[in-house]
Amino acid sequence: MTYRDQYVSYVNMVEERMEALLPKSENAYADGSIPARLCDSMRYSLFAGGKRVRPVLLLSTCDMLGGDIEQAKTPAAALEMIHTYSLIHDDLPGMDDDDYRRGRLTNHKVYGVGHAILAGDGLLNYAYECLLQHALSHPENLEGHVKAAAVIAQRAGVTGMIAGQSLDLLSEHMPAEAERLQYIHTHKTADLLTAPLLAAAWIAGAEEKTRVALTRFGAAVGIAFQIDDDLLDLEGDAKALGKLTGMDAQRGKMTWPSLFGVKEARNRSRELWEEAERVLACFGDRAWFLREFVQQLRNRTK
C-alpha cells in the first residue's frame, strides 16, 4: 500500500469511529441521548476536516508495534475530540478571540459563546467517557487501555497541553525568553503529538524501551514542526501550506527565528528531524509509514 492510501485508510477509520461515537442527534432533549443543539455544536467542530494527525499517529504506531488496530480506533477518536475541544476553547473571546478557523466561522460565532464553552467541555468529557467505556469493553486488555487513557490525560492536562496554553496566554505580557518558548512548544504542541504514540504503545503492550524511544520521537517532531512553522510564518508561506496545530504563531511575539536567528533555527530544526529519523531507524521496516510521515512534514521547508 502506498503512503497516501495508508494515510487515507487511517483517516477513514477514525472518521467512521467518530461518526459511530457521536452520530447526529434527532432529539431536542431526551434521556439517554445528547441534546440536538449540543450535539450539533460538538459535531460542527469535530467534523470540520483537518488532517487528523494525532489519530493517524496513534493508528500507525499501533500498526508498527503489531498491536490490534481495532482496539486503537476509539482512543484515536477520543484524542481527536480532545484536540478539537482545545481549538474551540482557544478561539473563544478571552483566549485568541478568532472569528474563523480553516476558512469557517469558529464554534462560538455559530452557536454562541455559551454553547461553544459547553461544546468544548462536552468533547473533553466525552473523550474520557469513550476511553473508559472502551477500556471496560476490553477486559482482556483493561490495564493497557487504562494506561493509554492515563497517558492521554497527562499529556492533555495541567502538566501537558493545558500548561502550555496557560504559559502561552501569560506570555503576551512577558518579555521573550528561550526557556519559556521551549516549554510552550513542548507542552502546547509536542505533548499532544506524543500522547498518541505512548497510548498506542500501551494498547499494543510494547516494552518500556519502546515508550522511551517514542517519547524522544514525539518531542523531536513536535518542536521541529513548531520551529518550521515559525520559519514558514517568517516567509509568509504558512497560510498556503496550512498548519498542524491550533497555535497561532503570529499572535505571540516569541518565535524561534526571532529569539535565535534564522540560521540557528534552521540548524535546530534539522537536528531534531535527524533525531526523529534516528529513533525510527530502531524500528526498521515496520516504521515505513512514520518515516514517510516525517519526510512529508519536513518537506514543508525544503
Add this chain to the structure above:
Amino acid sequence: MTYRDQYVSYVNMVEERMEALLPKSENAYADGSIPARLCDSMRYSLFAGGKRVRPVLLLSTCDMLGGDIEQAKTPAAALEMIHTYSLIHDDLPGMDDDDYRRGRLTNHKVYGVGHAILAGDGLLNYAYECLLQHALSHPENLEGHVKAAAVIAQRAGVTGMIAGQSLDLLSEHMPAEAERLQYIHTHKTADLLTAPLLAAAWIAGAEEKTRVALTRFGAAVGIAFQIDDDLLDLEGDAKALGKLTGMDAQRGKMTWPSLFGVKEARNRSRELWEEAERVLACFGDRAWFLREFVQQLRNRTK
C-alpha cells in the same frame, strides 16, 4: 459519632485529599509541575469552601456499603473538581456572567476569562487524570475503579450534567414546559448527586439491586432539593439558606411553583423525600448518616 462530627470528618478527608492532589505550585513553569498561575486559578475555586455535598455522599455511601473508605477519597476529590469546573464555566460571560459566587469574586473576575476557561478545563481533565492514576494504583480493584470513573463521566457528561446545562441555556429563549424543567433538573442537578452514590457502589463492589436503589435515591433527592429551592426562592429565603447547586433559579423563568402552583410543588417535593426515605429503609441502620443527611436537606422548607 454524631452526624455533625461524621460530616466534618468526611469533609476533612476530601479537603486533605484535594490538597494532596493539587498542592500550591511554586514554579512559574517547570516540566512535571502545574504552572503557578494555572494552579492558583484552579485552587482559588476548588478551595472556596462549600459543603462538599458530592464528596460527602460518595464517602458516606462507601461506608454504608462496607467499602474501603481509603479507596473512595480520590474519587470524592475528583468529583468535587468536576463540580467546581462546572461552576467556573457557568459563571463566565456567555453563560451566567456572574461577578460573585458565595460572596467572593468569580474566577474570571480574578484571573481573567482566558485563565478561567483554562482553570475549568484543567480541573475537568485533572479529575480524570486522578481517577485513572488512582484506578491503576489499585490493581486488585481495577475494574471497580474504572466503572466508578465511567459512571462519573456519564453523569457529568453530554447525556448528564452538560446536557442539563445545554437545555438550561437554551431555555432562556423558549416557553416554559414541564417536561423540559424535569429534564434540566434531572441532568443539571440530580445526575451529579447520583454519580457519587453509584461510584461508591462500584468501588465497594455492591450488587446491581443496590445500584438500582441508589439511582432512585439520587433522582428523588436531586429533584426534591430543586423543587424546595424554587419554593424557597419564592419565599425570598434562598440567599439566607445558601444553595446546594450552581443553578441560579432566579435566572430562568421556569420553576416548579410557577408551572404547577405552590401546593402541587409542595406535594411533589414531599412525595420525593418520602421516596428517598423508603429507599434508605432497605439499608437499615447502615443508612443512619444518609437518613440524617436527607432530614437536614428536607428541614430547609419546614
